[in-house]
Amino acid sequence: MIIIEKTTITAAILDMDGVLWRSDESLCDLKKLFSSFEQFGVKVLMATNNGLSTVDQYIYKFDKLGVQIEPWQVLTSAIAVGYLVKQQLPNGGPVYIMGEQALFSTLEEFNFYHSENEPQAVIAGLTKKFTYEMLKNTSLAIQKGIPFYFTNPDPSYPSPEGNIPGAGTILAALETASGIKAILAGKPLPFLFNVGIERLNSKPSETLVVGDRLSTDILGGQQSGCRTALVLTGISTRADYENWSPKPDLLLNNIMDLFSL
Numbered sequence: 304m305i306i307i308e309k310t311t312i313t314a315a316i317l318d319m320d321g322v323l324w325r326s327d328e329s330l331c332d333l334k335k336l337f338s339s340f341e342q343f344g345v346k347v348l349m350a351t352n353n354g355l356s357t358v359d360q361y362i363y364k365f366d367k368l369g370v371q372i373e374p375w376q377v378l379t380s381a382i383a384v385g386y387l388v389k390q391q392l393p394n395g396g397p398v399y400i401m402g403e404q405a406l407f408s409t410l411e412e413f414n415f416y417h418s419e420n421e422p423q424a425v426i427a428g429l430t431k432k433f434t435y436e437m438l439k440n441t442s443l444a445i446q447k448g449i450p451f452y453f454t455n456p457d458p459s460y461p462s463p464e465g466n467i468p469g470a471g472t473i474l475a476a477l478e479t480a481s482g483i484k485a486i487l488a489g490k491p492l493p494f495l496f497n498v499g500i501e502r503l504n505s506k507p508s509e510t511l512v513v514g515d516r517l518s519t520d521i522l523g524g525q526q527s528g529c530r531t532a533l534v535l536t537g538i539s540t541r542a543d544y545e546n547w548s549p550k551p552d553l554l555l556n557n558i559m560d561l562f563s564l
C-alpha cells in the first residue's frame with residue numbers, strides 16, 4: 304500500500320511527459336509500473352495538458368510500450384475544455400474552433416462543431432500551423448462577445464531543440480489581440496483534476512497526483528485537494544523544489560520509487 308500521513312492512496316492521476324516518458328524515451332518500466340499500481344490497489348488515470356494527441360493515439364502509444372489502458376483512463380486539456388464548455392452549452396452546437404485536429408475531433412465527441420456562422424463560443428488551443436490569419440479571425444470571433452475558452456496556459460514545453468512555444472504563447476497572442484481573457488481548462492486549474500477524480504470515483508484526499516512540473520501538476524493537484532508527488536525526471540529540479548511552497552507530499556527521483564517508500 305501507498306500510505307501518506309495515515310491515509311491509504313486508492314487512486315493516482317499521472318502526468319505523462321516527464322513522468323512516464325520524455326518524447327519517445329521511457330523513464331521507467333511501464334509494464335512493471337502498471338502492475339505495481341494494481342498490486343498496491345491503486346486505480347490509475349493519466350492527465351495531460353498536451354491536447355495535440357487524441358485518446359486513441361495515447362492508447363496506441365501505451366500499447367506499443369506493452370500496457371493496455373482503457374479510454375476513460377486518459378484526460379487531455381482538449382477533453383477538459385470539452386467538459387467545461389458543455390457545462391454552459393449542454394446541447395453542443397456551433398462553436399469557433401482554433402487548434403490542431405485533435406481538438407476538433409475531441410470537441411466533436413461533445414457535440415460541438417466548427418462554424419463561422421453564429422458560433423456560441425470560441426474554443427482554442429495550441430496549433431503548430433499558427434498564422435497571422437488565424438490570430439486575426441479568432442480574435443475577431445472573440446470580440447463578438449461570446450465566451451472564449453482555451454485549453455491550457457503552459458508558456459513553453461521542452462523539445463530536443465530546447466524550450467519551444469507552448470499553448471500559453473498562443474493564448475497570450477489571442478488575449479492581447481482581442482483584449483479579452485480566456486476561461487482555462489487545463490492545469491494548474493483544478494478542473495482537469497476534478498474531472499479525473501470523478502472518473503476514478505475516489506476521494507481527493509486518497510488521490511495522488513504525480514507530476515514533474517511544480518507550477519502545473521503540483522499546484523493544480525494541491526488546489527483540487529489531492530496528495531501530490533513531484534518526480535525529478537522532468538522539468539522541475541531539486542532546487543525548484545527547495546524554493547517551492549507549500550511542498551508536495553512526496554519528492555521522488557523516479558515514479559517507481561512510489562513502491563519502495
Ligand SMILES: [Mg+2]
Pocket residue numbers: 318319320321322514515516537
Ligand atoms: Mg510533464
